[in-house]
Amino acid sequence: MQVVILDGSTDQPAIVQHIALAGQALGAEIAHYALADIALAPCLGDFECWTKTPGRCRTRDAAPDITQAIHDADLVVFLTPLVFGGYAFALKKLVDRLIPLTDSFFHEQAGTTRHQRRYARYPAMLFIGLADQPDAETRSLFAELAGGNAINLQTPWFRSLLLTPQDAMAQPQIESAIRAGLTATEATPLPKLDRRALARACAPDPATANCPVPRTAAILIGSARPKGTSTSESLARALAANLERAGIASKLVYAISFVKDGRMADKALAELAGADLLIVAAPLYVDALPALVGRALEQLGAHLAEKVSPLRQVVGLLNCGFPEADHNRSALRILRAFAHANGLVWAGGLAMGAGEIIHGQPLHRARFVARAQIRALRLAAADLAAGRGISQEASRAMARPLLPAWLFRLVAPLKWWWMARRHGVAWRELHARPLAAAAAGNPDEAA
Structure with a gap:
């Protein structure tokens, strides 16, 4: 054993x-x-x-x-x-x-x-x-x-x-x-999804109504993909455009800046702490926020404990690869816990499923499938500019499926086949088991 x-x-x-x-x-x-x-x-x-x-x-x-x-x-x-x-x-x-x-x-x-x-x-x-x-x-x-x-x-x-x-x-x-x-005795039963959990995670704190209207927003892009290629950035840019029209100046900050300590991380940290509103736009990595986003939040929390900052509110803007937006609930709760641990107000969350359908393209180019999400970001910007938290209407619109789950599961293999073909990988190889081959002492199969 x-x-x-x-x-x-x-x-x-x-x-x-x-x-x-x-x-x-x-x-x-x-x-x-x-x-x-x-x-x-x-x-x-x-x-x-x-x-x-x-x-x-x-x-x-x-x-x-x-x-x-x-x-x-x-x-x-x-x-x-x-x-x-x-x-x-x-x-x-x-x-x-x-x-x-x-x-x-x-x-x-x-x-x-x-x-x-x-x-x-x-x-x-x-x-x-x-x-x-x-x-x-x-x-x-x-x-x-x-x-x-x-x-x-x-x-x-x-x-x-x-x-x-x-x-x-x-x-x-x-x-x-x-x-x-x-x-293998006395196992904890695998949890069943509570369809009400996402709405609870997205709901803003009542104290949002007492916060001053934000004039500046820092949007933390949590994807490690190159700039301009992630769904998180696509959603962030669409929200930023709506915020700008509503009078809230927005700046994008990239979590990849926190990959190591130094001048780049210090600059990114100052930009996050210098805004009235923090928006975390990130993909879901194994049920939670990507590690680099967690790193950024840890450093921001330490900064806020030592220095005066205008930062007052936190918003989550998350997307996951599964078609159901519900998978984002734990990551949203982590963001809310970050806000409360640092004396900030949780101004609400927006969560979307099937983020890879957008795949980094400008959101308006995907308006055929993302009409509800485009509307959600417009509503959310209006909510924030009016000094209130993200509304249930905006959160529900953001969570509306881009595709029915059954259809998503049916067509998703085509994406993997297309990507594999570009890499010269055959369809049958997508299900390879290299770790089992290595464990069995078959180095050729494991390679």
């Missing part, structure tokens, strides 16, 4: 030791990855791990080897201090890089669209979050995020634990969970 510990913490040796000892007591070998000490690039969001090198990330760092270890493991433990209810940057960078474990093709699961399995076998997964004084919202958000990851990472067994670092009951809880994970 093998237990892999994906350690996103920096100072929790006791928790790591509890996990290792619990696994060793059951005869398991332990592989511990201290992710804060491992150089990992952020996900580029280009889907080449599905269409150019199916089943493998093309970025040559430690992530492919860690992904192989995850594939081979019996139990994977995700350990992280909670940051705004989600994962710390060190762990989220790796989680974003795990999509080669899944197949690019879609199917319906429990009433919503999900990716198909790439492999016949997946490990059990235990998610452990650490927080000093977690409230009910934090507990609910972490459980929701862990459940979403459990579904999308295809695990047959999962459980989530939320502990305080000094929790006297941590050791027995961890031992019990490790034992259950290695024996």
